[in-house]
Each structure stands twice: as structure tokens, then as C-alpha cells.
Amino acid sequence: MNFQDAINKILHSTGFATIEPGQGLMIVISLVLLYLAIWKKFEPLLLLPIGFGCLLANLPLSLMANTDEGGLFNFFYYGVKHQILPPLIFLGVGALTDFGPLLANPSTLLLGAAAQIGVYTTLIGAVALGFSLQEASAIGIIGGADGPTSIFLAAKLAPHLLAPIAIAAYSYMSLVPLIQPPIMRLLTTEKERQVKMEQLKPISQTVKIIFPIASTVIIVLMLPGVAPLIGMLMLGNLFRECGVTARLHETSQTHLINIVTILLALAVGSSMTAATFLTWSTIKIIILGLAAFCVATAGGVLFGKLMYVISKGKVNPLIGSAGVSAVPMAARVSQKVGQETDKSNFLLMHAMGPNVAGVIGSAVAAGVFLSLFGSGDAGAGHTAIEALKTITASLGQ
Amino acid sequence: MNFQDAINKILHSTGFATIEPGQGLMIVISLVLLYLAIWKKFEPLLLLPIGFGCLLANLPLSLMANTDEGGLFNFFYYGVKHQILPPLIFLGVGALTDFGPLLANPSTLLLGAAAQIGVYTTLIGAVALGFSLQEASAIGIIGGADGPTSIFLAAKLAPHLLAPIAIAAYSYMSLVPLIQPPIMRLLTTEKERQVKMEQLKPISQTVKIIFPIASTVIIVLMLPGVAPLIGMLMLGNLFRECGVTARLHETSQTHLINIVTILLALAVGSSMTAATFLTWSTIKIIILGLAAFCVATAGGVLFGKLMYVISKGKVNPLIGSAGVSAVPMAARVSQKVGQETDKSNFLLMHAMGPNVAGVIGSAVAAGVFLSLFGSGDAGAGHTAIEALKTITASLGQ
Amino acid sequence: MNFQDAINKILHSTGFATIEPGQGLMIVISLVLLYLAIWKKFEPLLLLPIGFGCLLANLPLSLMANTDEGGLFNFFYYGVKHQILPPLIFLGVGALTDFGPLLANPSTLLLGAAAQIGVYTTLIGAVALGFSLQEASAIGIIGGADGPTSIFLAAKLAPHLLAPIAIAAYSYMSLVPLIQPPIMRLLTTEKERQVKMEQLKPISQTVKIIFPIASTVIIVLMLPGVAPLIGMLMLGNLFRECGVTARLHETSQTHLINIVTILLALAVGSSMTAATFLTWSTIKIIILGLAAFCVATAGGVLFGKLMYVISKGKVNPLIGSAGVSAVPMAARVSQKVGQETDKSNFLLMHAMGPNVAGVIGSAVAAGVFLSLFGSGDAGAGHTAIEALKTITASLGQ
């Protein structure tokens, strides 16, 4: 063996040689995510670091996968596995959210509830495709269009599906402007789309302060499993509205949420390994997620039509689609589709009500799942299932 | 059992049904804290998240108490239990503190020492009320009017009393404008209150740089147990004064202290459970804390009178009350009470000396306790108690 | 024993009495570091908190050394020991770095490679002075003039030498304006120093976006051990260039890097105890580090001369010295020495290419060491050594 051979051997010893096909495919997927994030502006704050985390995790021997003990992203993943990071994201989301439009028109909360129908039909579909009830719940929540909620629930109920669920959630959130308009046009009449809604009434500061406290008490009492998410969301909002914690509000909505986003997204990306991602489950989840979004949109719009009827034409059903959350993009879609019919129609602020209601709605939906399937035996969901079993048993007799 | 029954059962299954009276009372207490923080502006940066943490911890089945393994606040509490968060708060406090007035009039350090008399009389009172010496020390430090110092010491010497001690410390700090003026008026003559003090001399930048280093060396050599608190306080101040670490200074005094405040306050709030808070100890601590504040104020003012005599009327005793720390509120109280007698008297800057001295004084007092009762057998306090025992033994002979 | 004796005993019980000579000397060293940081502006963002951490760690009984279980800095040191903090620093460095000049003149990457000759000659010198190959590698990387890279590698390969390596790296980086000019003048002719370089061509945004992704893939494929460093450096740069993650870019380059710097520097300082620092190894490392810097400078300049010849006088060899990194100081030195000969010669932007190339070069050098000596058996370096052994064996036959 001479020097020439040594150099040749070096050249052949690189990761280029040891790379496995699964890793190669995952690297291509990570590059697609980076492309979508950067050039298509698909939720870039999340999908860019997720894609980069996936890239590093799949470069051979890098020890950057979430399961590599002692690896850098293994430490970040700790905060996902123990559900520390999603609530901190929600602290920032709360600090960034104005519940004013929701408080001015509280019945839009029902639109946020109706959009969760996407969650439950997907649950049924997932069970039909062979997932367990716990997995199906985590998949269904994609229809809730809330990244942190999806990650929180997946980390609790189906950690092995975390990566495709997170990817599906953020990808479809980015696709809201493409997915929703055809469904909205299909389900509404031109007359409905022309409805101009009354201007929202202003809300007193006191109500804005009491609301996050009261809703925390109510929701956590009924669905204790979702306490970290709802609690931090509402604490962030309280920082915003109370007027005496400007420092904490500022930090929550800027550098704290940014730092946590970096850690969370890299950790999620590092969980996208060939072994967990390149499975039939992932493809099923991608399909189920799309279905969830479509049904959620339809559910919101159809409930909007119901409110149109009940309110005798005062509610424009187009704001219903904003109930999927994906703040503020879904609200902008309502505005845009509304203006297609009547340029002078401004639905944006009206759609912000169901939009932020969708955030609460998905968290509540996650709470129901946690009380049904989480450890412990807590909450309304748990008793509901017990009652259900009793009914079924009595019906069977 | 029919469907109607199922729905009824769901309705009865909520946390509303499972809530225990202790939790209910704690929730009321948390709402009172939120009220005081938001509408009465009682140290809102701390008491608002403490109150919210308490609220979440006491909603049944939420798993948000500090002792719930795997719960969100259990992770935050790690930083309290291991005394990581209070020193980081002190890093920010140091970055926010101007020791200039103290350096211009160093004898005001004695006022910061005199105000610690509140710490020690409370210690005696606490022992009289049945607390152990370690518990009594942690309770006494409430008189030092420094939240992070109180939390640091309580976490070390009496972690089961952390919650009431922290609440008492921050509440009474907020009440400084109510507690102090009557005591100050009672203990001073009109002539004393009229004293106008000489303008403070400017201090060279070099002295401002050397001071935090020198005081760290001296205090930690004598009372090594308080090294994390004093060390980080003085490092923050060095970031401020040295002129070459603007980036670190900026971060320490804004987003780092804000992030740590959120985590610390939620962790403290999560330790306010019925089991630890609804005890006679809490009531005793509340009473002892108030006494500590009153005695600390009196101690500062009386020592101020002594300095008035020694300085032949150059020191206004009203600045003595600022020695309790509670920066900058206590200094503003000195200013305000001074102007009641003479509108043209500006005591604020003079009171800032004892005010920041009070921060150092309380940390030193905590250091004495740690050297007396902490693990290890370090420091001046430890030897003092040994000497004391020898004396007592020899007296007993 | 009377009261007088007790007071005397207290006075004698302070740390002043228990201090050991080694601690005293370390305290003096910490004060020297603080002096250099504050008054000589030696990398103050790092050396000030390192010096302060060293001061606290060596005050007797303070429990602030990195090895004191449960001590504050022991927690910070966790992030050094597990190589979490240096990559986060590099995230910020990437966010702060403009690779534009490098992309406009990619052959300057060779200057960043040539400067690594300082790393390898120092490796040989360290082995000659009795260090093991692993220790010698960690020492050699001082010549790379990158603090985080040095700390990352030392924590992996020679944690017991972390403190002197970090101190040497940051100290000599500060001394670049003193160390480099004489070497540069000695090795270049006046004619060479007068070369004016062509203006750099602008680079398209797309290339600036693809570069961090492509270089991550290439370097990590070839040298997987350095994935955390290169990955985070390039992610930070991607945040900067992609144009859709302004929030993450802003946080990475300000408060996140600042927070991590504080924790990292205090942790490094806390590892400067008498036992680990006051050894012959430290003195050898200080000397070897200086040699490394000098050889690295010479290597860069000499390779610059080679490029001068090959390019037929278009490359000014003075930009070669900037290949040691120490961004942006080394580039400023090139500018300054260039203007000594011709006032109208502006080399700064041309020197920024090799300057940032030096950061990549040192990380690559670290990657080679990790693939040679790290756990696992990964990468080009590993195979290179195998090939080497085969050659040696065949030569020996």
C-alpha cells in the first residue's frame, strides 16, 4: 500500500460512503422543508429550524438525532419529551394574542368549537386506518392547526409519531391559504358571503384582565390535563393585558418565545429519523392531516351558516373557517374570500374572534384527549367515557 | 342509565366536584394575590406570576404543584430547590443597581446593617413561637426586604416554609409606603426631619469598578455561604460599571432577569399548596414578617438618629428607614416623609445609599445564617457560635 | 474565655485564615484577568466573567468551583461538560458573520486552512513536551484562535486542561494586534505589502442561503464529530441570510448568545482551581499557545505569498494572517499593516474572507481531531490514521 492508496482510502472513508439510503432520503426531505420554509415561506420560524435539525440528525455518525444519548439535540429533546417547551411557546402566543375580538363577540367561540370536528373525524379515520385510540387522538389534533398543541399531545400520547405529526401540523398551517378558499366557496352562497357584520364593540380593560384568569379556572377545572398549555397561554395574555408587567410581556413575546422556538424546532427536527419517519404511518398521517384540515374548515363554515340562520343573517359564514386557528392566516383568508364577492367587506377583525377561539378550542380538544387517555383518571372526558361505557352496556342488554 | 344520565354524569365529573376545601381556599388566596398585584400594584412582576402559579397548582388534578413529579412547575422548581434562580435574579439586580450614592457616603452602609435588626428580633420571636433556629432564620430574613435573598435562604434552611416566606417578603415590600411613614414620624423630631444633607460627591469610575470586586472578596471570605448571591450581584454590577461588557449588562438587566423572574415566580407560586400553606406556621410567618419590617424600619431610623448626633446634625435620620432595601421604594418613602416637613428637601439620592446598602446588608445577614446553620462549617458565623458556646459554658461554671 | 476572646476568635475564623496559598495565587491570577479584561480590553466579554468565576471559585469554602456538587457553577459547568454551550455560542457567531467576502473570493478558504498549520505544529510540540495525543490536540487548537472551538474540543478530549486552554485561547486572541505585525513584516517584502486587491464582487442572496446548508452537509459528512459546532454556526448564518427568520436571527445574535456567554464564561472560570491550573502543564500550554499563534500567523502569511505568486501579484500576502480567525481583529491587523506601507490601501474587506475562513478552518481541524481521537470511529480523520498505520507498517517491512 503506497501513499496514493492512503489518499484514496481517505477519500472513500467519508460519510459519503457510509450513508444509508434512508438517511439520504431524509436529507432530501430536510432540503425540501428548507426550500418550503425559505422560498415558499411555509411557517419559516418553525420549518426552517425543523428542517435543519432533520438535516443534521440524518447526516451519518453526527450523533444529532433526538435519541443519541449525550448528543446536543438529545438535550433539547428533553424539553419536548417532558412537555416543557410547548407551554413556554404558548406563553409567548398568549402574550401576542388579543382576545378583544373574541370577547366582543363571544359566540364565535362556538366556531372555534365547530372547527374541532376536523379533529374528531380524523380520529375516526385514524382508527379505521389501524392506529390505536391514543395515536389517533394525537393525529386528529393536527386538524386543530396548532403546532405547540400538537407537539404537546403527541409527546404525551404517541411520542413515536411526534415528527410526522409536527411536520403535518406546520405544513398544513402554511397551506391554509390554498386549502381553505375552495371549501369556503363551495359551502357558502354568494348572499351569505356578502353579509357585512356589525362593528365590534370595545371591551373594558377589566374584562380583558379577568378573562384569562376565568378561562384558566374553568377549562382546567373541567380538563385538568391541559393545564400547562392553557395556563401558560392565559398567563402570557395576562402579562399583556394587566398593564403592570410590561417587562415580562415584552420578554415572553420576543426573546423567550424565540429561544424556545429554536430549541423546540431543532428537537422536533432531530426526531425525524429514517426509522421513525419513513413508515407507512407517516404517509397515513400526511393524508389524515389534510383531511383533518379540510373537515375542520368545512365544520367551521357550516356552523357559520347555522349562526347565519340563527342570527337572521347577521353572521357571515366565511368567518367560520377561521375557527381552525392558524392565527392570523386563517382570518386573512376569511377577509380575502369575503372581498372576492364584495370589495368593501372587511371581515378581518370579525374573523379574529373565531381565529383565537380556535386556539382555545384545540387546547380544549387536547384536554379531552388527555382526560380520556392520559395517565391519571382526571376530568370530564374521563367520566364521559365511563358514562359512555355504561350506556353502551345498558343498550347491549 | 340513559343518555340524559350520561350528560348529567359528565357535568358532575368536572374538577368542580373533586375540589377539596383547602384547594378552594388556596384558589381564593391566589385570586387575592392577583388582585393585589394588578389593581393595587403590589410588586406585580413577582406577585402576578406567583399568584397565577398558585392558582394552577391548586386547580385539582392539574399536576402543577411543585411536588408533582414530571409536572411543568416541578421542572421550574428545580431551579429554586438548587438555588440557581435567585442568584441569576441578583445578577440582574446588580446590573440595575447604582452603588454611586453608597460609595459617596459609605457610612450609610451602617444604616443597611442597622435595619437588619429586624431580621434578628424576628428570629428571636420566631423561636419564641416554636420554630427551630433554622426555620427562624429563614423567617427572620423577611425583615431584610429582599425577595431573592429570602427565597435563597428559605430554599436552603427551611424549604417547607418557602411559600409563606416568599409571599410575606414580597407583600410587605409592597406595603413599605404604608408601613414605614408612621414609624418614621413617631421616632423622629421635626428638627431632625428638616436636616438637609450635603450634596453627594462624584465617584471615580475606577472606584465603581473596584468596589464590586473588593466587596465580593471581603464578604465571601468572611461569609462564604452567601457567595452565589453576593457574587452574582456584584458581577452584574461589574457588567454595568466596567464599560466593556455592554452586551452582557444589557441582557442581565432585561431579558435574562425577566425570564428567570417568570420561572422563579411560577415555581414559588406552585409551592403554595394547601398542605404547606394552610398551616398555623403561615399565619405566624405573616405576623412575624410584619413585625420584622416594622423593627427593621425602626432600627434604621434609630441608627439614623445616632448618626445625626455623631455627625452633629448633618445626617437626616429619615434616610435610615431606606436601609431595609426594598429598592427603590423605601428611598422614595424617605424622600416623601422628608418633604412633608420641608418641601425643598430632597432626600432621594441620600436615601439611595442606605437603600442599596440594605441589599448588601441582608445578603450578609443571610451569609451569617448560612455559616451558622448551613451544611459545612464555614465562616465567621460558625466560629462566632462556637465562641458563644465557650463563653456560655465558662459563664455557667 | 471572655467576650474579648470571642470577638478575637471570630476575627480569626474568617476565610482570611483558612485560605490556602494556591487559592491566594489563583485569586491574584483572577484579578490579573479582570485587569486585562477591563483596562486592557482583552476580550472582555469572555475574560471578565471568566476572571470573576475564577475569583469566586477560589475564595475558600465558597463551593463555587466547577467540581463542587450542588454549587451554582457546577450547574453551569454541566453545559460545558456536555458540549451544549459552545454550539449555542456558535449559533450566535453564525448569526453575526457575513460570509459574503469569503464567497466573493473562495480561494481565501485556503488561507484559513493554511493558518491551521499552527494547530499541527503545536500538536507536535505538545507531544514533544510529554502530553498525550489527545491532550496535544486540545492544546494545538489554541492556534485556531477560536474560543468556543477550543472549549468544545478540550471538554471532549482533555477536560482536565480546559481552564488553561480557554484562558490561553482568549488571551492570545486579544494579543493578535501585538503578536501578528512583526511576523507579518518579517515575512513579506514591501512590494508584496503594496499590492492593492480588486474589489470584491457582490454575491447573490441565493448563494448566501445555500452556502451554510451546503457547507454543513459537506463538512459533517466528512467530519461528523464536529456536527454540533458547524451545524449551529451555519444555522445561525442561515437565520441571518434567509430573510424569513428575522426574529430568530435577532435573538441568536443578541440575548441568546449573551446569556450563553455568561454561563459559559463563569463555568470556565470556575474550572480554574489551584489543583487544575497551578501545574507545569499550564505553563507549557501558555508557551505552546503563543507558539501556535505565531506559527499560524506565519502559515497564513506564507500561504498568502504562495497565492501572490500563483495569482501573479493580485493577492496581498498580508491578508493571510487573518486566516487565524480572531474575527474581526486579525482582519483589522491586516488592514493596519497594509496601510503602514501605502495609506491608500484598504485590505479590510479582503481580509474578512480568510478571517471567517479561519473559523471554518479551525472547526474542521477540530473535526479531524474528533474523528481521530473521539469516541466512535467516524470520519475521514479516522480512516486517514488507519491508512497511515498501514503505510507505516509497509514501510517498516
Next chain:
Amino acid sequence: MPPLLEAIQISFLAMIVIFLVLGILIGVIKVLVHFLPYVEEPAPPVRTQSPVAATGAFQEEDHIAAIHAALAHHLGKAPQDIHIQHITSL
């Protein structure tokens, strides 16, 4: 019970729970808004911008104050540390 049937029943009951929880929230909000109505804050008198004021001396003072603040920022001083003594027409 077959899983699919269970899933359907769960979905159905879960929707009921969600509407129940959010329905309670709606009730609470309605009560809150009813008892704590929005009261327009009296406009801070200093900042009134009547058309008359806009052309008069008051508004001019405000302009000067703005420039004062800008200058203070520019000079790196606290606003109270500088005194504009004379303003010439540029």
C-alpha cells in the same frame, strides 16, 4: 366494542364536552361584559388636537418638545439636561 365504534362514540361525546366547556366560557364572558361594560376613558386633556390648537401656540410647543426629545436623543443626553434657548428659522 369494536374500535371504530368506540372512536365514533368518543368523537361524539368529545364534541359535546367541547361545546359544553366553550359554552360555559361564552356564558362567563357575557356575564363579565354585562357587568363590566366598556367605559370610554376621558381623553387626556393635554393631548387634545382641536383644529384650532393645531395651528396655535400649543401645538407648536408640542413640535418643539418633539424636536427637543429628538435632539436630546441625538446628543445622548437626558431631555432635562438640555435647554433649547433659541430656535432660529432654518
Next chain:
Amino acid sequence: MPPLLEAIQISFLAMIVIFLVLGILIGVIKVLVHFLPYVEEPAPPVRTQSPVAATGAFQEEDHIAAIHAALAHHLGKAPQDIHIQHITSL
């Protein structure tokens, strides 16, 4: 093999690896820059500053806009919430 000799050989081969890796990077950059050349973006027309404009009405509008923004900041309002109705010579 004596350690010193091993160190020398390692150094030598490591330098080769470094030049190899960075050489590949150079090649990649050259390819990237070649296929994705810099194209000057058309200057935004609104911000052109011809010497004429500088003395004319457009530039003056810009001055007013700047003062408008400064005032808005000073008054703590959003720029669109205030309307400068009249500007008197100070």
C-alpha cells in the same frame, strides 16, 4: 511507533484532510456562484434622490413624513392616527 513520529505523521495527514475538505468547499462555492450569479435588483423607484428632487417638493414631503413619524413616536400614537394639518415656520 514513537509518539513524536506519530504526531508528525498525524499533523501531515490532518493538513491534507483540511485542505481536502476546504478545497471541496471552494469547488462548491465556485459552482454556486457560477450558476447563481448576482443580479442587481432594480432600485426602488420611490426612493431615488435626484439632485432636482432634493430641492423640490418630493424631498420636502419626505421631510414632513420624517417629522410626522417623529411626532407620532413622541405622542405615543400610531403614525396613521395623527394628521398634520398645518406647519408653521418655527
Next chain:
Amino acid sequence: MPPLLEAIQISFLAMIVIFLVLGILIGVIKVLVHFLPYVEEPAPPVRTQSPVAATGAFQEEDHIAAIHAALAHHLGKAPQDIHIQHITSL
């Protein structure tokens, strides 16, 4: 020793220790301030604000500089990138 007595003695000695520690600090500060007295920095000549200057050309330059900086900020450019060529009386 009964706990109460012990507490009293501890309090007493602890106060002594506190006064001792802070007393030493006072001494150190006094020594520092004595040997490193405050020396007024010579005022930077460029920023002097004599009453005369306030009405003269220099102050006007300063006003222009401030407006220059404000404009630069407003236009999103670096101050050195814009050149005020003419200022008309508004």
C-alpha cells in the same frame, strides 16, 4: 441552653458580625475613594453649549445633524449614505 436564650445570643453576635463585615467594607471604600479620587473629565470640546453658540452657526449645524440622523433613520439608510443638499424653510 434554652432555645430562646440561644436565639438571643445568636442575634447579638450576628449583629456584631454584620457590623464588622460592613465596617470593613466602609474602610475599604474610604481607602479606595481616597486614593482614587474623582477627576472631572475634560468636557469634550465639540459638545460645549455656550449661550453664544446656542444662537450661532454651530448650534444650527447640530440641529441639522439631528434632523439628518432622524431622516437617515426614517429612510432606513446609514447616516453617511445620505447627503442633505438643501434645506428649505418649511
